[in-house]
Amino acid sequence: MPLGILDDSNLEHIPGTAPLNGLSNTDTYSGIDPGFLKRDQTGKIVLVPQPSDSPNDPYNWSRTKKELFTLTFAWGCGCVGAVGPLLGGAFVPLAAEFGVSLSTFVSAVQGGAIAAIAVGSLIFNSLAVKYGKRPVYLGTTVGLMVSCFWAAEAKSFESFVAARVFCGLCMAPMEALVPASIADIWFVHERGFRTAIFNLGVLGGINLAVPIAAAIIEYGSYRIALHGMGGAFALTLIMVFFWMPESAYTRKALNIDTGETTISVEEKATLEQLEHSPTNTREPTQSETPISWAKQLLPYSGYVNNVSLLNTLIRPFYLVASPAVLWAIILFTTCISWLVGVSLTLSQIFSAPPYNFSVVGVGATNLSSFVASFLGTLTAGPMIDGLVSKMSKMNGGIFEPEFRLPIMLTYLLFTSTGFFAWGQSSYAQDPWPVPVIVCLGLINFGVQLGTTGVVTYVVDCHREKAGEAFAAMNFIKNLFSFGLSFYINGWIENQGARNCFFTMGGITMGVTFFTIPMYIFGKRARSWVHRHGIADRL
Template identity: 65%
Template sequence: MPLGIIDDNKLEHVPGTAPLSELSRTDLEVAAGVDRGLLKHDPTGQIVLVPQPSDSPNDPYNWPRWKKEMFTIVIGYGCGCVGAIGPLLTPAFVPLATQFGVPLQRFTLGCNGSCIVAIAAGSLFCNTLAVKFGKRPIYLLTTLGLAVTCFWAAEVKSFGSLAGARALQGLCMAPFEALIPASVSDIWHVHERGFRMAIFNLGVLGGINLAGPIAGSVIEKGSYRIAMHGMGGAFVVMLLLVIFFMPESTFVRHDVINIDTTGHTVEVENPEKGEKSMRIEGRPTSTAASEPRQSYVSELKPWSGYWDKVSFWRTLIRPFFLILSPIVMWATLLFTICISWLVLISITLSQIFSAPPYNFSVASVGATNVSSFVASVLATLVAGYVVDGVATLMSKRNNGIFEPEFRLPVMISYLIFTATGFFAWGESLYNEDPWPIPVIVCMGLINLGVQLGTTSVVTYVSDCHREQSAEAFAIMNFIKNLFAFGLTFYANDWIAVQGVRNCFYVIGGTTIAVTLTTIPMYIWGKKARSWVYRMGVIDAVLKKAG
């Protein structure tokens, strides 16, 4: 029973479990039938690389460090732009609804609701295309689409045209929510992912939080059209970064020692020949090492030539079968709660702070998000080290064996910070406390907890379902955005009818109840991973050719 996790006795090896640190022990047999010297380690020689990279110089796991870091920087910038475009207009919802001559609830639904539901649909559609053709062409096309729709939205003459532009924007935003975690897993090993997942989350949350202060001032002193033109320019820059610094990360590995996703202690797989060897006596012979290194210029091609043999329609339904996994089911619940309440806050900020006793201007409403951004940055500085550090420390105490559930203790921070923030937010606004209390203290606590919580959840899913991470995040984003879309129907009226305290007391209580499900997930998570592997239904859909 490794540190409170109930062990499994039905598989020789449970997918996700892997050696991480050898602890300088010379007597440690990492896997039966595999000499320790056959496994590849990090430069220190102390941490086993999980997953094991191939010998190919073109394997993203073997990319130079600068190339991986540049890829991650583009992710951070791109997700920041995508995070910003969603709530860009929220500080001005009240005056813009008046300008377009529609009720506030209808404007919220058309401006943000159409965008959110399109993200949900786009998560599935773009994932299907990415699995079939690779991720790079999807990133390129959708980034171009984001630039075009921003310029379109800036020049609309009617509310219907604005809603249409926002819907198409949502479709193009989807890959930067659903595919990025899979891209991070494509290039970073298990012990390196926590910080990079935190960068992804910072991009999304930072964009959400910075959009308000910047756009609020621009809209108040100029117009929303200027703000949209500015976002269009930002996406043009993003397109250039994607072209030059985000090569294709999808890669088919040959003759690689599999120590984490197999049901056996070790396997050596050849994806093309469909061969598997359960035990090896030496490092597998491979021609991958002799492959010529792909030139930088060749990596600039929009499409690398990658092709998945599974049929389009089978690929489209793959994410729905991932929800059968208890891990994905739990993560979807937590991920939905983590993010959707932030959406509710963003679409009600103008309603709350434009009214008495605060009477904020458009710029001041937007500026309320500054504290959220600062909290997200602070959380990012520690999230990666905490998520990776806790997992590494627990692995050492577990005789050098990593369990994905070691990512979950960080959820304690989410429970404490976020739940406290929601209760305090509702109470302070009800009492009409001075604005620094709800804005700085409460929103800071909420965003601090959300950043830590989402990093933990996203990294856990990547560790449990590395080979199906794209499908897992597609279905997670699909459900999360459907839930957020539902919020746009009643969020403003909910607060108007029941009051802000009752509303956020319900949200705080719901957050506590949902987060407590982490306890059984931690205890029975390993058995859940074993059950998913033994069930075989997911693999039948994911791997069968169409």
């Protein structure tokens, strides 16, 4: 029972469980000679997953190449995070300009985009699994750029809504595929910080876009803001073209973390050759010509996965049967959807008495959220990766994905407290620093820590199916957010901010407690998923 996690006796090696700090104090991987395991430059940390000997393996890319890849998706995710709520601070005046009610404007413009993201998560994940991620990133970035210019020049409300829906469709890859890309190039002990950067990109873009766009809208027009956003995506396209090569790769290396060839204990005696026997621990070293830089710049690398496109479209729904993915869907859906709900109500709350904020003032409230998200990034990466390394050492050098989950305690404390305080301060009409600085700060700091824990846990449990897992997560999350956009403003109008945000705080507390059984039974759940082929039904 490693640190409170119930062990499993059905499989010899459980997918996700892997040696991280050596094998001297455990017999869990007794069939592996430690001398065969590749380690980091310090020689202390085992590389999980084990890289191949090929220079084209993304795990073997140079540190500079990996960091440029990370910088690119951070910027791209920031732009995608920004374009969603770009007009959030001006919902009230824009609804009046187009001659529709606030509820109609929000549900059509924001709700339509959110629903499109849900659909896009499934479509583009299928294409990425089949043909690789690079053409998907390039194509949708072009679509994002075009959609912003289209919306800026739209002459009617219908055209404006259509542009935003197309934009939502193209936003999906930067939300659903990036966690899988992180798993493609970064090792387990490095993913926490990069996942925190991914979350900062999305949340930071959401929080910075509104104040910047609000000032542009108030002193210029929303069309200028959308043209500027289109220019930002043009820069993203250049960065993706040069710094995000294809990361999909068919790897031949010692498998110590996915359990693809793991056998049942009952079957072990009947097999003549075992994956981890001393004679079969390494693939023969083969010379492979490095792919030239010019060839890496091609929009399509030629990668093809021999899997049905229809199967990849359906498979994310099978992954919902995985307890880890189901838990992540519940946590991810609530925490991100609540942020969407907050962004949809800022103009409603702060444009009214006693605050009477201008468009710029409403937008500026998001600066507190950005600072909190940034501080959460600085905290989440070292906290998650450091905690994983420490707990692995305490566990005899063996890493368990459940070591990612203790950070959810911070999500429970900060985010729940933030929602309760937000609801009470809005009801009491406290001075603006209380709801803006204290409450929004607590909510976003907790969300940054919590989402980093959720994303890294799913990647560690389902590394090879991370794209499908996040397609399912984003599909359900965006459908929930789509529904929320229809009633959140009316909810506050009819029952008040305190009732609304107290409910959010209570739900946040309730769903976070599911982390306790997930931590205790997570290893057995991973074994069950593997033994029943949940992720490979199609």
